[in-house]
Amino acid sequence: MPSTRDIRRRIKSIKNTAQITKAMQLVAAAKMKKAQDQAANGRSYAELMNKILVALKGSAEEGSHPYFAEGKGNRTLVLVITSDKGLCGALNTNLLRKLVNTDLGPEVDFVTIGRKGASSLARLKKSLKADFPIKDPAAYSMIRPVGQFLQDQFLTGEYRKVLVAFNNFINTVTLEPAIEQLLPVNPVTLGGKRDFEETHTEVDPASLPDYEFEPSANEVFAAVLPQYVNGTLYQMVLEGRASEHSSRMVAMKNATDNAKQIIKDLTLEYNKLRQAAITNELLEITTAKMALE
């Protein structure tokens, strides 16, 4: 039977924990909002990019660009976007489980963003090609080298395709591990809505003016594609970030609620114990008094 002092100590320690998890919950909520705003800010870029792509599709010879054909090799390159820090629920575990359960190809190399993914994949003895540290909030200038790296690797022909695994942010409580193909670019969906985007207006090719392309449609196309890939990648990283923060927010909210429940239970036990002690004392006093009479 614990003494009242033991229980008091436990209540105090759990109160401290609850305070920390509550603070983390609030910070995560603010960061999630920021990441969502960031993704929304990039939307006008994506929309204009799609408009130009649709216009180009009609004018350029799509088959001519190496980004549209699968590489000759039989390897697959997978970029895994996870969080740097833990305490965010089953976010990273779910993504990695999906990765392990998906047939990615005979030979797979991994590239990671985020420490959690890098260490888990290293533990699973997977072949890690590179790890890119991306700070929070993610800046586009930090994503560019990642995009460049993936594209260069793809262009060597060693890889059949380049995939990206990330957590798709649907809403605050719904996250979905997703694996999307980054390269080769699918010419049919190019310029259309991407699966992970929430809102999007489809571009009608007939509504576009008859553009002139300088120097030529093919050359503009060749210049647009790397930027399109980088922009897509950036949006995916932002989705991953928003998921991370929302998942942490939910995890921390649960932790705070649990702590509060434990405090309630312990307080009840403490009061019972205290009451028992008082009753005991009273009993002793009365017994002593009766013995004296």
Added chain:
Amino acid sequence: MPIQLEIVTPEARIYSDEVDSVVLPGTEGEMGILPAHAPLVTTLKPGELRLMKSGKETSMAVGEGLVEVTGTTTRILTDMAIHADDIDEKAVDEALARAKSALETLKPGENDEEVAATMAAIQRATAQLHVKRRRRTI
């Protein structure tokens, strides 16, 4: 008749306003855009963008990108766009020095992706410096 100029990066909409004319650094050389320009899509290289608005000229440093011109609008997609006034010359100088020293330690062929990224950083920094310095001499 003014042109609606919009400059967007993947991170934000940097500029959106009506202007009288725009001069941009195209890959084929500098290009001036006036109202009622024929519809055009072209590529942008890192450099200086100048826009005229009610007789006043504003300079911006822009990175690689794309330009979409219609008769009434000019939309610029780029990875970087900074107002000349916002360029911190000292910071850019430092970034440039850092990038150049990084380039020396990198061996070509080994770390091609890093070399390419550093080269792009140097180009962007140079573009910013160019804009800043040119404005001061006027």
